[in-house]
Amino acid sequence: MNTKAELEILAAGAYASVQDGGRRGHRRIGVPWAGALDSRLMRIANALAGNAEGAPVIECFDGGLQVAARGGAVRVAVAGDASVEVEGRDGRRNLPSWRSVTLAEGESLRIRRMLSGRIAVVAVADLALPAVMGSAATYVRAGLGGLGGKALAAGMRLPAGAGDGVDRALPQPPLADAGPIRIVPGPQAGHFTDDALQTLTAAEYRVTAEADRMGVRLEGPRLAHRGAAEIVSDATVPGSIQVPGNGQPIVLLADAQTAGGYPKIATVISADLGRLAALRPGQALRFATVTADEGATIARAQEGETRALIGAIRPLLPDGIDVAVLYSANLVGGVVHALAADYRPLPSDHACNERSSNP
Amino acid sequence: MSVSILDAGDAALTIEFGDAIDPSLLAAVNALDAAIARRQAEGGLAGLIETMPTFRSLTLFYDPLATGREALVAELRPLLDAAGRGAPAPGRQWRLPVCYEGEAAPDLAEVARTLGITEAEVVALHAGTDYLVYMLGFLPGFPFMGDLPRKLRLPRRAEPRVRVPPGSVAIATGLTAIYPWESPGGWHLLGRCPVPLFDARRDSPSLLAAGDRVRFVPVGADEYRAIEAGLNSGEIDPFIWLDADAKRVTAAQEGA
Numbered sequence: 001m002n003t004k005a006e007l008e009i010l011a012a013g014a015y016a017s018v019q020d021g022g023r024r025g026h027r028r029i030g031v032p033w034a035g036a037l038d039s040r041l042m043r044i045a046n047a048l049a050g051n052a053e054g055a056p057v058i059e060c061f062d063g064g065l066q067v068a069a070r071g072g073a074v075r076v077a078v079a080g081d082a083s084v085e086v087e088g089r090d091g092r093r094n095l096p097s098w099r100s101v102t103l104a105e106g107e108s109l110r111i112r113r114m115l116s117g118r119i120a121v122v123a124v125a126d127l128a129l130p131a132v133m134g135s136a137a138t139y140v141r142a143g144l145g146g147l148g149g150k151a152l153a154a155g156m157r158l159p160a161g162a163g164d165g166v167d168r169a170l171p172q173p174p175l176a177d178a179g180p181i182r183i184v185p186g187p188q189a190g191h192f193t194d195d196a197l198q199t200l201t202a203a204e205y206r207v208t209a210e211a212d213r214m215g216v217r218l219e220g221p222r223l224a225h226r227g228a229a230e231i232v233s234d235a236t237v238p239g240s241i242q243v244p245g246n247g248q249p250i251v252l253l254a255d256a257q258t259a260g261g262y263p264k265i266a267t268v269i270s271a272d273l274g275r276l277a278a279l280r281p282g283q284a285l286r287f288a289t290v291t292a293d294e295g296a297t298i299a300r301a302q303e304g305e306t307r308a309l310i311g312a313i314r315p316l317l318p319d320g321i322d323v324a325v326l327y328s329a330n331l332v333g334g335v336v337h338a339l340a341a342d343y344r345p346l347p348s349d350h351a352c353n354e355r356s357s358n359p
Numbered sequence: 360m361s362v363s364i365l366d367a368g369d370a371a372l373t374i375e376f377g378d379a380i381d382p383s384l385l386a387a388v389n390a391l392d393a394a395i396a397r398r399q400a401e402g403g404l405a406g407l408i409e410t411m412p413t414f415r416s417l418t419l420f421y422d423p424l425a426t427g428r429e430a431l432v433a434e435l436r437p438l439l440d441a442a443g444r445g446a447p448a449p450g451r452q453w454r455l456p457v458c459y460e461g462e463a464a465p466d467l468a469e470v471a472r473t474l475g476i477t478e479a480e481v482v483a484l485h486a487g488t489d490y491l492v493y494m495l496g497f498l499p500g501f502p503f504m505g506d507l508p509r510k511l512r513l514p515r516r517a518e519p520r521v522r523v524p525p526g527s528v529a530i531a532t533g534l535t536a537i538y539p540w541e542s543p544g545g546w547h548l549l550g551r552c553p554v555p556l557f558d559a560r561r562d563s564p565s566l567l568a569a570g571d572r573v574r575f576v577p578v579g580a581d582e583y584r585a586i587e588a589g590l591n592s593g594e595i596d597p598f599i600w601l602d603a604d605a606k607r608v609t610a611a612q613e614g615a
Binding site for chain 2: 024027029030132133143184185186187231232233239240257259260267268270271291292293295296300303
């Protein structure tokens with residue numbers, strides 16, 4: 001570990017911030033959890049970087065993030081469906097995401113653009129930041145966590161290093177789930193007309209430009225309240241779908257206010273929150289209702305998938321051969337990953353060698 | 360008292376005691392919250408992450424991988440009976456300075472006009488009442504306090520502000536509050552309080568706690584600036600506004 005190395009932010013893109021698993025236990029004094037919007041991306045990125053799964057990461061929106069190694073080598077890993085470029089002394093090279101790469105001093109990595117979704121997570125080896133109220137997650141409104149409580153900006157430097165010196169790749173990235181966003185009706189479904197829940201699950205809604213870490217404003221058929229569009233303020237949760245007087249739903253996310261006075265028709269299940277947060281403005285979505293128990297079953301299934309994905313992460317071969325290439329070229333017959341253009345498949349005997357060396 | 364258990368997704372549920380702002384509902388909420396804390400201290404309620412008390416309900420956040428709605432509710436049932444017999448927890452008394460003048464009070468004139476009373480009467484009414492901190496929420500350290508004197512009750516502003524300055528003392532419906540942070544907001548701004556309500560460096564980051572009582576003390580613009588300067592330089596400790604008797608209680612608790 002090189003304690004003098006740093007990761008410099010050259011460009012933050014649309015929005016980038018340091019996040020981790022979030023800040024628990026302070027909602028009662030108005031402090032939201034914050035934390036990674038898609039915890040699966042955080043966990044995979046950290047596993048690729050050789051970090052603990054809940055270590056602080058950089059979460060960025062819509063590409064454009066560029067980071068450089070200063071004062072020594074820095075290992076970074078990218079999770080998310082992104083086009084990545086590394087720029088060094090020898091010029092530029094494209095890189096698939098879902099792997100780590102060790103940047104030599106002076107080299108930089110750029111998230112060129114998102115191939116799907118909005119969110120990429122960049123894990124950084126040896127990124128150590130002080131926990132504020134139990135977490136390094138940035139919550140800008142109250143200046144908590146991250147680097148001085150602020151979103152990342154060009155010129156900022158994060159402590160970083162090369163970690164254990166082993167680069168890793170995820171052979172087969174998670175498949176995109178285009179199914180409906182699952183919701184549990186309530187806690188205030190009764191404040192709406194009988195048609196409203198029916199409308200919410202039958203109609204198509206669209207993500208507006210007002211979509212960030214606090215929440216996602218949707219537009220679509222109006223959801224009608226039975227009476228006033230107001231309740232005595234009560235607790236919100238990540239996933240609360242609150243509906244103000246204009247009848248247009250707002251889904252609250254990690255940085256949202258902890259209490260609110262709009263009736264909440266339903267709640268997005270925890271397993272689908274990351275997927276919802278990654279929807280781009282203009283994108284359409286549908287909702288489907290499940291029970292709280294079904295939501296928990298889905299959460300357990302998703303946890304199993306995440307564990308399996310993390311378990312499948314492999315070290316890259318010392319000569320730089322990308323195991324991900326081998327896997328995608330030889331084991332995933334017929335499935336072409338969106339990043340395939342960046343890969344140069346190798347002969348299949350390499351793949352056999354690699355497979356036989358797996359523990 | 361009727362109790363409803365409401366779904367808030369697959370990782371939270373809300374136990375609702377009513378739908379009004381009423382100290383007796385708050386007492387039930389706080390009693391249940393305290394009973395849950397005791398149960399957790401005894402090793403019960405595995406998988407429960409945290410609770411969020413509000414005016415009239417308690418929301419439980421849990422890990423759906425570690426517990427389930429049914430298991431939690433079964434363990435909560437016996438605790439609900441205790442909640443019905445809850446008494447208000449003893450809170451601390453605060454006397455917080457507020458400047459009700461000039462640019463610190465952008466809505467004072469309009470509020471007075473709307474209510475058909477003078478600005479001085481608005482200030483006298485607002486500063487002449489002891490308020491209960493019902494809950495904290497919306498923003499870190501944001502206190503929902505009540506009840507406002509009847510004469511000061513009016514709906515939220517028709518046009519919410521995009522930026523409410525930090526420290527703004529505001530009223531709407533039957534409540535009053537202080538915005539600890541710059542944020543959007545739809546309440547009427549009557550004044551400005553220089554005392555920071557939230558400091559992550561403190562063991563208890565929120566200055567106020569649910570159950571505390573607050574009285575506002577009018578100060579002039581010059582005094583406001585002097586207080587603000589003293590707080591910024593560290594010469595003034597925000598706890599000087601804690602009522603003397605309450606301070607002794609706190610000191611005794613800290614010593615214990």
